[in-house]
Amino acid sequence: MFNRLRDLPEKTAASLPPGETALERSAGSPLPEDTLREARVLLVEDNPVNREVATAMLESFGCQVELRETGEQAAEAWEQGDFDLILMDGQMPVMDGYQATRLIREKEAASASCRHIPIVALTGHAQQEDRAKCLAAGMDDYLAKPFNTRQLRSIVGKWLPHGSRLRGEAVEAAQCAPVASGRPVPGCSPESRPEGSAAPGEEDSLVSAQFAENIHMLQLPGQPSLLDLIIDSYLCDTARLRESMRHGLAAGNLASVQRLAHTHKSSAGIVGALSLAELCKELESCCQADSAEEAAQLVEKIEERSQSVREVLTKIKRENANGCPS
Numbered sequence: 001m002f003n004r005l006r007d008l009p010e011k012t013a014a015s016l017p018p019g020e021t022a023l024e025r026s027a028g029s030p031l032p033e034d035t036l037r038e039a040r041v042l043l044v045e046d047n048p049v050n051r052e053v054a055t056a057m058l059e060s061f062g063c064q065v066e067l068r069e070t071g072e073q074a075a076e077a078w079e080q081g082d083f084d085l086i087l088m089d090g091q092m093p094v095m096d097g098y099q100a101t102r103l104i105r106e107k108e109a110a111s112a113s114c115r116h117i118p119i120v121a122l123t124g125h126a127q128q129e130d131r132a133k134c135l136a137a138g139m140d141d142y143l144a145k146p147f148n149t150r151q152l153r154s155i156v157g158k159w160l161p162h163g164s165r166l167r168g169e170a171v172e173a174a175q176c177a178p179v180a181s182g183r184p185v186p187g188c189s190p191e192s193r194p195e196g197s198a199a200p201g202e203e204d205s206l207v208s209a210q211f212a213e214n215i216h217m218l219q220l221p222g223q224p225s226l227l228d229l230i231i232d233s234y235l236c237d238t239a240r241l242r243e244s245m246r247h248g249l250a251a252g253n254l255a256s257v258q259r260l261a262h263t264h265k266s267s268a269g270i271v272g273a274l275s276l277a278e279l280c281k282e283l284e285s286c287c288q289a290d291s292a293e294e295a296a297q298l299v300e301k302i303e304e305r306s307q308s309v310r311e312v313l314t315k316i317k318r319e320n321a322n323g324c325p326s
Contacts, residue, residue, distance in 0.1 A: 039063045039160050040082065044074040044097060045089045045122065048233045049267040050145075054087070054122075056218040056226050057152050071100030078104050078117065084160050086119045088139070090130075091262070097121060098137035105138035118159035122147075124266065146269060149218075206305075207312045208272030212320065227320050231313045234271050238264055242306060245299050249292070257295060258287035264302070273309045276302065 041063045045051045051067055058065045066081065068074045072095045074088060086104075088097040095103075101119050108114040121134045121142035134142045143155050215227045241264045248256040265280035283298040 039084045039156070040066070041156065042066050042068065042074065042077055042081065042083045042086045044068045044071070044086065044092070044100070046070065046092045047089070047263055047266055048237050049230060049270050050089075052226070052230045052233055053215075053218075053270055054152070056215075056220075057149050058156070059220060060149070060218055061153055061156065063156070071095030071097055071103075074100045075103045075107075079107070083117060085156060086117060087143075087156075088119050088121055090121050090123045090133075091259075098133060098139075101137045101139050120155055120159060124262070145266070206273060206275065206308055207316070208274060211272035212316050225320060228317055230271065231317045234267055235310060235313065238267055238306065241267075242299075242303060245302075249296055249299060252292065254287040254290060254292060254295060257299075258284050261287065268309070271309070271313060273305075276305045276309055279305055 039062075041058055043051065043054055043058065043065055045054060045067070046069045051069075055065050055067065066077060066083070068077050069092070071088075071092055074086065074097070075095075077083075078086065088101060090097045098121075101121075104117070104119070108116060118140045119138070121130075121137075121139045122145060123130050123134070123142050124145050130142065130144075140159060141155060143151065212227055215230060219226045241260050245257050245260050245264075248254070248260065261280045261283040265277045265284065268274075268277035268280060279298060279302050283295060283302065286294040286298060
């Protein structure tokens with residue numbers, strides 16, 4: 001079924017211009033803006049902070065979004081629902097996105113009445129082996145994190161069936177709004193601004209000044225504050241992650257600590273806490289190298305930096321409630 005994809009040029013997402021992906025659509029050109037029906041998208045993502053931001057992006061396009069957190073839930077939702085597209089996180093516990101995709105493809109093949117549903121992987125990497133892994137699982141395409149609004153809109157429009165539509169007035173200005181893998185988001189880090197233009201209090205890069213501005217661009221009228229939702233979700237979830245890191249260290253389970261650090265890195269990248277994300281990335285590496293002593297030191301550093309980030313985010317939330325610029 002997917003031989004035609006294997007014949008495509010050997011490119012990675014990182015080598016392509018913004019808005020393009022590693023796999024070229026063989027089903028036709030992107031949809032015109034004036035097609036008629038709202039798209040139904042199944043978003044499968046176990047990171048709550050990623051879910052909030054990606055959902056806001058999709059809703060800004062006019063998509064109807066349903067959320068699931070595991071591969072098992074994704075397969076069940078596909079059987080019960082009528083979706084136009086599935087956006088599937090690759091790394092999830094129990095059943096990951098690749099296993100869930102294989103299960104869906106097996107069920108499609110076993111039923112003469114099932115149509116092929118496009119599945120796009122959301123991956124923290126953009127290497128050749130990731131492309132091959134997506135193809136082997138039966139995925140149609142992938143989008144590397146961190147991605148911005150334009151890149152997500154491009155790939156969603158690329159794979160929607162004819163008759164679907166994306167809202168033409170989608171927030172194209174939010175070019176840096178991140179769904180992150182923990183890497184600095186192009187255009188959003190302090191280093192990308194002109195010399196001398198760093199925001200007051202951001203000299204140590206605790207939280208990028210662009211974070212609140214980017215989230216405000218995704219805010220829909222009449223809806224609860226997206227900024228508050230993301231900050232609350234981040235603070236709650238990362239506190240749980242750090243507690244689990246401590247338990248993992250105490251049990252000598254560095255593989256668990258590595259997975260937790262990966263998730264924490266992603267969440268920190270979303271809120272623009274780039275230096276914290278970098279510490280989490282270092283923790284991932286030392287866990288992979290089986291260095292328990294260094295891992296313990298990094299967890300302490302992550303705890304300290306997280307407290308500082310918490311203070312900054314709490315201030316941003318307070319200013320947002322008061323109607324002040326962040």
